[in-house]
Each structure stands twice: as structure tokens, then as C-alpha cells.
Amino acid sequence: MAYSSPQLSSAASTRSSQSSQYFPLKDLVNSQVVAPYASSYYQQHTLAPNRINLCDSQLSEEDWSRHAFALGMPSRDIHKPHPDARRFAQKLQRKSRISNKAVTELLVPLIQSATQSSKKLQIKTDTTFHPDAVPNGSPVGRLSNSQNAPWNMPLPVPKPNITVGFSSKNFTQHELELQDGIISNAHGEPCNLGKISQPIVGNNALLWPFLTVDVQSDSLEAAQNASAGSGSTCNNALALLAEAAEESRVRRHGRNAFWQSRTAVHGFSVSVHNDSEGNGKVATLNLHISEGGLSHSCAPIRSYALCNEHDVECLLSRLGSIFIWAENCRLQQIGTLLANLDALVQLESGREHLSDRFTNPDLDMATSYGESLSPGRSKFGVIKNVLTQVSPRWIRVS
Incomplete structure (x- = not known):
């Protein structure tokens, strides 16, 4: 039976859904800039x-246990002494004030130690994403002219301090070629799969990221806001691939609950508050769930004091279990979607497909030898019209 992800939180319990008066555009724009x-x-x-949807409180033990069980990872923190965790905590203890860049530089070797030198994973820092995979629930330019309508701002293009994804060595040359083309999103708008599968601008070594780290000096809430966008963008990228790979299934059954459970995407992020006043460093590990690319939920799992050696060791152990899940589950999910996509764009010889049994009177008449068409209708025009009607919404780019 397909696993259906439990809701992270009800709408009433989230800060982002609380109703309040709408603020003047001038104040809103200035604060965003x-x-x-x-x-x-x-x-x-x-x-x-x-x-x-960003939850304002961390997941309960019961909720997180259900998610962890479904993902095949331990639900409780596991304390494992580690020299890298000890060195990391001690360095932060000695430096009450430190730049975001310095915090990032300290986090990288810590995360690398959690990967256990895996050749399947890649780690990049200060990466700007392509905008193609950014969730676009309310695009700019679609604002209502009504005076009572809310002012909506576009989601900033993510630039996480650290991004973890998969190495291109995990994919065959054919699979890499398959990830270079134009697909359509849930709104039927075209997007570049090459920029979605490899979201980092100017870099082709990291594919399909599943964990991001955002460091902010203003507040922990600011760091979680940044992670909400970064994590949702990573999930949305894979949801877009599922949209294209499941095209035929969507046409037959629609986007029902079963389809949402099949295309649900999980991811993780770490939000770090680098207190500029020197009052300590706190991080939250967050769970991201995207259901069919239609909605995105983000909720903190646990909080960790980065100056506390015990907390850092628990976080390191947690990251290790996430990386194991990514290699054994998320990578396999990507492979399955690519195989489905391949079946849509490349028909193997000697294999019967649904299209082999497809009949269309207009197409049969246009391709029949010696048949004449009605005045004003060319054979090429009829064939082009029929193919336009039956073709999937996305096309490959050679």
C-alpha cells in the first residue's frame, strides 16, 4: 500500500497562514529589499x-516517528562521540562572534564526515539556483486589481550556504542526456529540465539536491524562512520530473490522492542562527514534504545548540542517516522516474506500446495510399493537427 504522508501541521497552527491586515506596499517592498x-x-x-507552509513548532514525537519509519531512518537522536563534532563545537565556543562565511567553512568538513566519503554525494557552498524549479504558486504579474487583494511577493531564488546532492557519476550517459530537455510544470508552463536536474548556476557536478543549509544572523526564524524556500525548491524540482514522467497516468486518472502519494517528495534542511550578538549558535533540522508539486510543507524536527558537543554529535548522526536514506531511497526514486520518462520519449524496438494500438480516422485517411482529402486540407496539415492533439505536453530538445 502506498504511504501517504501525514500532515505536518494544521493551517491554523502555522504563522504563514495566520490572518492579519495587509500592509502598505511601500512598507512591504522596503522590508523585503x-x-x-x-x-x-x-x-x-x-x-x-x-x-x-512553514510550521511554527517542531514535529511531535509521534508525527516525526511516522515520517522516520516511512523513510526507513531512526526516529530518535543517536549520540555517537565523534572527533569532528568535538572540534566543531570547541571552535564555536572560542569564537562568540563569527561571520556567516566562517560558520559555513566550519560546517562543510562536519557534513563531509557524515557522508563517510561517499562517492555518490556532492557538496557545494554558496550556490545560487536557477529559477526554473522555484515554486511559483502565485507568479508575479497575476496580482488582482482589487483594493482588498493581498500583495504577494515572488519567492527569492535560493542561495543556500551549503547544498548536498548527487554526483553525475550515479547516472549513465543516456540518463544524463534524458535530463536535458523541456518539460511542463503543473500549470502547463514550459521549464528546462537541464536546469532543474542540475539547479546550481554555472555548475554541472551536482544533481537533484536533497539537503540545504542556510545561515542567517538576524534570527532563527529568518534562517527557517530561507530554508523553507531552499528545501521546497529542491523538492519541487523532483516533483516536476514526476509530473513529466507520470504524464500518461495523470491523463488517465487525474491528480487524485493516490497520485499525490506516488509523487510525494521528501527532503531536509538545516537552519542556522548565527547570533550576531554572540549569544550562541542554534540550528534546527527541518523536514520538507512536497505533494505532487502542488503544496509544500516545512517543519522543524529538532533543535541543536552548536556550541554543545553532545548536540553536535547528535546532529552529525542524524545527517548520516539522512545521507544513507538519500543513497538508498531518493536516488532510487529518481532512477524510477527517469526510466518512466525514457519510456515516453524513446520506444524500444520489438516492444508493444499503447501508441502501437492507437487508431485515428483522420490520421489513417491522411496516410492511406491513394486516398484524397477534402478541398483545403493537406496531408501534412492533417498529420500535424492529429499529432498536436495526441502528443504529451512536453517535448524533448535534441
Whole structure:
């Protein structure tokens, strides 16, 4: 039976869904430009319109246990002494004030140690994403002219401090070629699969990221706001692939509950508050769930004091279980979707497909030898019209 993800939180319990008066556009725009993630309007006017739901409290033990069981990872923190975790915590203890860049530089070797030198994973820092995979629930330019309509801001293009994804060595040359083309999103709009599968601008070594780290000095809430966008974008990319790979199934059955459970995507992020006042460093590990690319949920799993050696060791162990899940589950999910996509765009010889049994009177008449068409209708025009009607919404780019 397909696993259906439990809801992270009800709409009433989230900050992004709380109703309040709408603020003047001048104040809203200025706050977004100066400090977008720290803005008090960010969740209401940016995350919520783009269908991103950020829970205001961490998951209960029961909720997280259900998710962890479904993902095949331990639900409880496991304390394992580790020299890298000890060195990391001690360095932060000695430096009460440290730049975000320095925090990132300290986190990278810690995350690398959790990968256990896996050749399947790649780690990149200070990466700007392509906008193609960014959730677009309320695109710019679709604002209502009504005076009572809310002001919606586009989701900023993510630029996480650290991004973890898969190495291109996990895919065959054919699979890499398959990931270079034009597909359509849930709104029927074209997007570039090459920029979705390899979201980092100017870099082709990392594919399909599943974990991001965002470091913010303003507040933990600002870091979680940034992670909500980064994590949802990573999930949305895979949801877009599922949309294209499941095209025939969607046409037959629609986007029902079963389809949403089949295309549900899980991911993770770490939000780090680098307190500029020197009052400590706190991080939350967050769970991201995207259901069919239609909605995105983000909720903290646990909080960790980064100056506390015990907490860092627990976080390191948790990251290790996430990387094991990514190699054994998420990578396999990507492979399955690519195989489905391949079946749509490349028909193998000697294999019967649904299209082999397809009949169309207009097409049969146009291709029949010696048949004449009605005046004003050319054979090429009829064939082109029929193919336009029956072709999938996305096309491959050679």
C-alpha cells in the first residue's frame, strides 16, 4: 500500500497562514529589499502565496516517528562521540562572534564526515539556483486589481550556504542526456529540465539536491524562512520530473490522492542562527514534504545548540542517516522516474506500446495510399493537427 504522508501541521497552527491586515506596499517592498527573510511579512506575503507552509513548532514525537519509519531512518537522536563534532563545537565556543562565511567553512568538513566519503554525494557552498524549479504558486504579474487583494511577493531564488546532492557519476550517459530537455510544470508552463536536474548556476557536478543549509544572523526564524524556500525548491524540482514522467497516468486518472502519494517528495534542511550578538549558535533540522508539486510543507524536527558537543554529535548522526536514506531511497526514486520518462520519449524496438494500438480516422485517411482529402486540407496539415492533439505536453530538445 502506498504511504501517504501525514500532515505536518494544521493551517491554523502555522504563522504563514495566520490572518492579519495587509500592509502598505511601500512598507512591504522596503522590508523585503533590506532583509527579505527577516521581514515580519515574509511568511504571509511570500511563502503562503507560493503554497509553502512553514510550521511554527517542531514535529511531535509521534508525527516525526511516522515520517522516520516511512523513510526507513531512526526516529530518535543517536549520540555517537565523534572527533569532528568535538572540534566543531570547541571552535564555536572560542569564537562568540563569527561571520556567516566562517560558520559555513566550519560546517562543510562536519557534513563531509557524515557522508563517510561517499562517492555518490556532492557538496557545494554558496550556490545560487536557477529559477526554473522555484515554486511559483502565485507568479508575479497575476496580482488582482482589487483594493482588498493581498500583495504577494515572488519567492527569492535560493542561495543556500551549503547544498548536498548527487554526483553525475550515479547516472549513465543516456540518463544524463534524458535530463536535458523541456518539460511542463503543473500549470502547463514550459521549464528546462537541464536546469532543474542540475539547479546550481554555472555548475554541472551536482544533481537533484536533497539537503540545504542556510545561515542567517538576524534570527532563527529568518534562517527557517530561507530554508523553507531552499528545501521546497529542491523538492519541487523532483516533483516536476514526476509530473513529466507520470504524464500518461495523470491523463488517465487525474491528480487524485493516490497520485499525490506516488509523487510525494521528501527532503531536509538545516537552519542556522548565527547570533550576531554572540549569544550562541542554534540550528534546527527541518523536514520538507512536497505533494505532487502542488503544496509544500516545512517543519522543524529538532533543535541543536552548536556550541554543545553532545548536540553536535547528535546532529552529525542524524545527517548520516539522512545521507544513507538519500543513497538508498531518493536516488532510487529518481532512477524510477527517469526510466518512466525514457519510456515516453524513446520506444524500444520489438516492444508493444499503447501508441502501437492507437487508431485515428483522420490520421489513417491522411496516410492511406491513394486516398484524397477534402478541398483545403493537406496531408501534412492533417498529420500535424492529429499529432498536436495526441502528443504529451512536453517535448524533448535534441
